[in-house]
């Protein structure tokens with residue numbers, strides 16, 4: 587498949603590396619321009635390109651940039667054919683992204699993203715830590731394989747995103763519509779808690795929309811407290827405990 591990824595950070599680069607390793611043809615872009623990621627691209631066998639090139643002539647576009655920057659991409663995506671599937675990996679953290687009133691008032695994050703960029707999206711890979719994505723993929727037959735929720739409104743686009751999630755070493759769970767994708771946002775039991783498929787189904791069902799933002803902010807405060815040091819396993823355990 588031909589894939590364009592915008593965002594060459596923790597998530598975008600890991601996705602690029604994994605998807606290229608599966609045989610997909612991957613183009614990778616950031617904001618600074620292709621030269622700034624040329625050696626990285628060579629290392630992971632992808633093409634470093636401009637944003638405009640990343641969305642041209644591809645089957646799928648994956649957007650993996652900071653939440654508040656999504657409005658920047660409206661123009662970039664303006665001429666992309668409708669049939670091109672757009673996947674959004676983002677999460678909203680007001681401390682990092684600034685206050686976005688509509689999202690604070692309850693609009694699901696990927697619904698806001700979709701409105702900002704002017705086209706439908708599928709939400710995937712948002713609920714997995716970068717280190718989990720990089721290091722904890724497993725073969726499909728593994729009984730402890732971690733599952734990732736995939737939410738969207740178009741069955742074809744969702745199915746394609748699910749296939750790509752599987753390619754990255756995780757079980758794809760078809761979650762609900764984009765309007766219900768708050769169930770996999772920060773502060774919910776499904777978010778960055780490394781669950782198997784049955785556990786993830788239960789976690790999505792147990793999500794409490796009113797509690798999630800408080801959980802999100804309390805977790806960030808804990809992780810960012812001066813002098814605090816958490817191992818990866820401790821981060822996952824803390825996420826589980828505080829969202830249970």
Ligand SMILES: NC(=O)c1ccc[n+]([C@@H]2O[C@H](COP(=O)([O-])OP(=O)(O)OC[C@H]3O[C@@H](n4cnc5c(N)ncnc54)[C@H](OP(=O)(O)O)[C@@H]3O)[C@@H](O)[C@H]2O)c1
Nearest residue numbers: 593594595596597616617618650651658676677712715716
């Ligand atoms: N980190 C995680 O554990 C994690 C897990 C799940 C989901 N997410 C979400 O996934 C998204 C990406 O996270 P990340 O940790 O990978 O971020 P990151 O490491 O900070 O990387 C962000 C990337 O986006 C690029 N970028 C920023 N603004 C851009 C623009 N207007 N146009 C094109 N490229 C732009 C940056 O390029 P330059 O460096 O050139 O500016 C950089 O390559 C975020 O929404 C985040 O919430 C993160």
